[in-house]
Amino acid sequence: VCKVVNSTSLHCSAPPLMADFAPGQNSVKQADEFGFIFNNVQALLTHNSTSFVYYPNPSFEPLSVSGVLEQKPGSPIILKGRNLVPLASGGSRLNYTVLVGNVPCLITISESQLLCEPPPLTGQHRVTVQVGGLHLSPGSVHIQSDSLxxxxxxxxxxxxxxxxxxxxxxxxxxxxxxxxxxxxxxxxxxxxxxxxxxxxxxxxxxxxxxxxxxxxxxxxxxxxxxxxxxxxxxxxxxxxxxxxxxxxxxxxxx
CATH class of the missing domain: 1.20.5 (Single alpha-helices involved in coiled-coils or other helix-helix interfaces)
Known part of the structure; x- marks a missing residue:
């Protein structure tokens, strides 16, 4: 399924992986053909025969055992996970978006964690990570009021x-x-x-x-x-x- 971005670009989701990842395997190479259905244009049904390299989806650990992390104002939120940075050639990286409630935060990415600088909020808010077509929620944070x-x-x-x-x-x-x-x-x-x-x-x-x-x-x-x-x-x-x-x-x- 593709989505038209503009007059020159399409945004398409990768097809499902036919084979599972073996233990310790960081990527799977699979030969696929892709094409487009445009108003019954037969020439675009098979556009190219190429191989796609699939990487495991990112996963995150729960923020706390209870599911709610107590956080002081101004302290960074640390999201620990796996497969955050794919081992792709050319140093390509995934585009992450971390939302605290409905407000995005400034993030720093490493191989095993995301560092989120929270917005100036107080109270309890759900943390949501968006990457590609995935929406993951490792839990909620309770940001204490900035009291002396x-x-x-x-x-x-x-x-x-x-x-x-x-x-x-x-x-x-x-x-x-x-x-x-x-x-x-x-x-x-x-x-x-x-x-x-x-x-x-x-x-x-x-x-x-x-x-x-x-x-x-x-x-x-x-x-x-x-x-x-x-x-x-x-x-x-x-x-x-x-x-x-x-x-x-x-x-x-x-």
């Missing part, structure tokens, strides 16, 4: 913040209880000091009253007895001649 923090990191930060909040609350409660105990201790000290001052004042008042009573008694005794005194002669002798009871001055003149 992953979900486990957010949970860890939230748990750490909650634990820190609980610790702060416990510290505040302990500080409040300690402050309350200190206030009670200070009040008890003030009460003890007030009681001590009251007792000291009372004792001082009682002592002052007793002392005042003793002074009054002494004063009353002095008022009753009077101040003792000597006569003038005896006073003068004790001042002028202390310790002498008999002195010539005291004798009468003869």
């Amino acid at each position: 923090l992953t979900l486990p990191a957010i949970f860890s930060i939230a748990a750490g913040g909650g634990l820190l909040f609980i610790i702060v609350i416990l510290v505040l409660i302990a500080y409040r209880r300690k402050s309350h105990e200190n206030d009670l201790t200070l009040k008890r000290l003030h009460m003890q000091m007030d009681n001590l001052e009251s007792r000291v004042a009372l004792e001082c008042k009682e002592a002052f009253a007793e002392l005042q009573t003793d002074i009054n008694e002494l004063t009353s005794d002095l008022d009753r007895a009077g101040i003792p005194h000597l006569d003038y002669r005896t006073y003068v002798m004790r001042i002028l001649f202390p310790g002498m009871d008999d002195h010539p001055v005291l004798r009468d003149l003869e």
